[in-house]
Amino acid sequence: MFKPHAPFTVTADEIKRFWALVSVGTSNDCWEWSGFLTKKGYGMFGVGDRTRRANRVAWTIQNGPIPQGLLVCHHCDNPPCCNPSHLFLGTHMDNMRDMVEKGRSPIPSFFENFVRGEKQHSAKLTDSKVLNMCQRYKNGDITFESLATEYGISKFACRLAIQGRTWKHVPDAVPKFFLRRTRLPR
Numbered sequence: 001m002f003k004p005h006a007p008f009t010v011t012a013d014e015i016k017r018f019w020a021l022v023s024v025g026t027s028n029d030c031w032e033w034s035g036f037l038t039k040k041g042y043g044m045f046g047v048g049d050r051t052r053r054a055n056r057v058a059w060t061i062q063n064g065p066i067p068q069g070l071l072v073c074h075h076c077d078n079p080p081c082c083n084p085s086h087l088f089l090g091t092h093m094d095n096m097r098d099m100v101e102k103g104r105s106p107i108p109s110f111f112e113n114f115v116r117g118e119k120q121h122s123a124k125l126t127d128s129k130v131l132n133m134c135q136r137y138k139n140g141d142i143t144f145e146s147l148a149t150e151y152g153i154s155k156f157a158c159r160l161a162i163q164g165r166t167w168k169h170v171p172d173a174v175p176k177f178f179l180r181r182t183r184l185p186r
């Protein structure tokens with residue numbers, strides 16, 4: 001059911017063709033795709049020799065390649081929308097939780113069990129929080145201590161999550177060699 005996508009890039013020419021097919025409005029509006037839509041309402045756009053979902057292309061144009069295995073989700077719950085400020089990166093688990101919360105889950109009890117499983121794992125962290133911690137740590141301007149304080153967890157729990165020793169299904173863990181190389185002075 002869930003197929004991980006590989007990161008991709010977009011050329012300047014593709015960017016031009018892409019925005020020509022989007023009804024761009026103000027920053028609050030949904031910017032809907034005016035090109036081809038799938039049955040579920042997602043825009044499709046050719047990038048290189050592949051056809052990609054328009055929301056994934058919009059996110060890539062704004063932020064660079066989507067990290068391996070992550071999804072581009074809609075805050076606005078509007079599939080054809082390509083407004084980058086309505087899009088967020090999430091894991092498959094985030095997307096399932098979002099579906100349950102918005103009442104879109106096709107098999108509610110099945111997905112709700114998944115979400116409950118995550119809640120048992122830790123009350124204080126979620127997939128997106130762990131992902132966010134990893135990304136911020138990789139940017140190199142924040143320590144385990146500051147992250148742990150901010151998320152209300154122990155420094156130890158924070159380190160394990162960032163190293164990918166817990167939360168193993170979150171794909172953006174920081175490898176051990178990277179931790180040593182970039183450790184900041186206390």
Ligand SMILES: [Zn+2]
Nearest residue numbers: 030076081086
């Ligand atoms: Zn939108």
